[in-house]
Amino acid sequence: MGLQCVALSIWSENMRNIKLILEYDGARYFGFQRQPRQVTIQEVLEKALSRLLNRVTKIQSASGRTDTGVHALCQVVNFKTAHAMDLKKMQRGLNGLLPRDVAVRQIEEVPREFHSRYSARSKVYEYRIWNDPVRSPLKGKQSWHVPYALNLRRIRQGMRTLSGKHDFRSFCAAHSAVKDTVRTIRFFSLERMGSLLVFHIEADGFLYHMVRNLVGTLVDLGRDRWTLEGLKQALRACDRKLTGPTAPAEGLTLIRVTY
Amino acid sequence: MGLQCVALSIWSENMRNIKLILEYDGARYFGFQRQPRQVTIQEVLEKALSRLLNRVTKIQSASGRTDTGVHALCQVVNFKTAHAMDLKKMQRGLNGLLPRDVAVRQIEEVPREFHSRYSARSKVYEYRIWNDPVRSPLKGKQSWHVPYALNLRRIRQGMRTLSGKHDFRSFCAAHSAVKDTVRTIRFFSLERMGSLLVFHIEADGFLYHMVRNLVGTLVDLGRDRWTLEGLKQALRACDRKLTGPTAPAEGLTLIRVTY
Numbered sequence: 001m002g003l004q005c006v007a008l009s010i011w012s013e014n015m016r017n018i019k020l021i022l023e024y025d026g027a028r029y030f031g032f033q034r035q036p037r038q039v040t041i042q043e044v045l046e047k048a049l050s051r052l053l054n055r056v057t058k059i060q061s062a063s064g065r066t067d068t069g070v071h072a073l074c075q076v077v078n079f080k081t082a083h084a085m086d087l088k089k090m091q092r093g094l095n096g097l098l099p100r101d102v103a104v105r106q107i108e109e110v111p112r113e114f115h116s117r118y119s120a121r122s123k124v125y126e127y128r129i130w131n132d133p134v135r136s137p138l139k140g141k142q143s144w145h146v147p148y149a150l151n152l153r154r155i156r157q158g159m160r161t162l163s164g165k166h167d168f169r170s171f172c173a174a175h176s177a178v179k180d181t182v183r184t185i186r187f188f189s190l191e192r193m194g195s196l197l198v199f200h201i202e203a204d205g206f207l208y209h210m211v212r213n214l215v216g217t218l219v220d221l222g223r224d225r226w227t228l229e230g231l232k233q234a235l236r237a238c239d240r241k242l243t244g245p246t247a248p249a250e251g252l253t254l255i256r257v258t259y
Numbered sequence: 260m261g262l263q264c265v266a267l268s269i270w271s272e273n274m275r276n277i278k279l280i281l282e283y284d285g286a287r288y289f290g291f292q293r294q295p296r297q298v299t300i301q302e303v304l305e306k307a308l309s310r311l312l313n314r315v316t317k318i319q320s321a322s323g324r325t326d327t328g329v330h331a332l333c334q335v336v337n338f339k340t341a342h343a344m345d346l347k348k349m350q351r352g353l354n355g356l357l358p359r360d361v362a363v364r365q366i367e368e369v370p371r372e373f374h375s376r377y378s379a380r381s382k383v384y385e386y387r388i389w390n391d392p393v394r395s396p397l398k399g400k401q402s403w404h405v406p407y408a409l410n411l412r413r414i415r416q417g418m419r420t421l422s423g424k425h426d427f428r429s430f431c432a433a434h435s436a437v438k439d440t441v442r443t444i445r446f447f448s449l450e451r452m453g454s455l456l457v458f459h460i461e462a463d464g465f466l467y468h469m470v471r472n473l474v475g476t477l478v479d480l481g482r483d484r485w486t487l488e489g490l491k492q493a494l495r496a497c498d499r500k501l502t503g504p505t506a507p508a509e510g511l512t513l514i515r516v517t518y
Contacts, residue, residue, distance in 0.1 A: 023395055023396050023397055023398075024396050024397075025396040025397055025400075071397055073397055073398075091393070095393060095394065100394070100396065101396045102396060103393055103394050103395065103396055104393070105393055105395070134350070134354060134362055134363070134364055135354065135359065135362050136282055136362065136364070137282050137283050137284040137359065137360045137361060137362055138282055138283075138284055138330055138332055138401065138512070139282075139332075141284075141400060142397065253397070
């Protein structure tokens, strides 16, 4: 026991904790987290890391597990290694080994206790809607095509109702096992740029499918399929069956994680 | 003979000339023009048209033939049909039949003599460069990744040298059979938005690979691999061998055609 502890402590002394900021187009991937028989971001990243460092290297965690088809402008991951490789060289090496739709945008060495998931204080997601009768193969990339007219004033009213601290069970995927479903939405904005609608939402944490369920419900509100009173009731009821549809993954991008 | 002419004239009376504005992501296509054993924009469009109108329908022309991998925000094509289908219905029908990376953005009926290629007075292309040491899977879409620092002041000097009426033979693909290689660049601009560099170039016409050869040469100028004097000499020499490399297709988008 004693010897093992000493060995572990020497081993830990040499270990570096390395934080990566990843950008990826999620279209081709079965989400972030490793899955049997599916291509995931974690898999291509760990393959590249292991090859570059010439030893099996696993990441410790990611700030959050993006779903199938979801993008990231700055997904944060960290891993431990005893390898002495220079950081610039490591970044260049990884970018040379990763597929074109994944890139290491930044790299830095962080204190041993840094954990990309547990240390995260909040995350910001962007959701894009191409709101035009005709789809746009170029300008509507990474967005959900909604061909109907939307009442943005009502959507913004709905966003105010949802902002702040609430039990978001009604907006959590029905099969999620999470117990504590209280989260705080700190910031929720909607901008229109021509036919493009862009939501930004910051919270201390997100439940499974939460952003997509919020956006799907807000779009229904904007199409007058819902009333504001109905939204308030659904939020209070804590029942997923009472809220709107799940917006598609392709419009969603993780854009910031704060520590 | 006489009868045939009468028949032809009656036939023409009923023919409508229809102009489409197409948007497409060229990544998956072997250019605009039909090619044996390759998927092209023209092929998917004519297939959709023929299926919708229930008779073989060919387009008369496109404003220009974009190359393999080149995008369009507004490619103009026209076709003749005797079909009486309402235009809105035709647009919706085509968008339902076309692949997701091609869309009919606008549709209108035009005078019989309108020809999307011969009637065009000028075209505007956009060329995007992601100028950053690290590639960007999301923000660097539809752009050429140039990881080196570029001297934009020198590039702009080069653009002024190239603007106006010149014999652009030095910037025309060597195997092109075109005789008259004199063209007028009416407008040539460069904007930087963070790491993104965006060129806009308008001319009365473009030679084969002309925009990509101009951009490839300007990037070499910006990397100090060329002098401004060298560029002037190369332009005067009318010899493709004296100019810089061809920039990749993925950064190029046809953005406007004026009639």
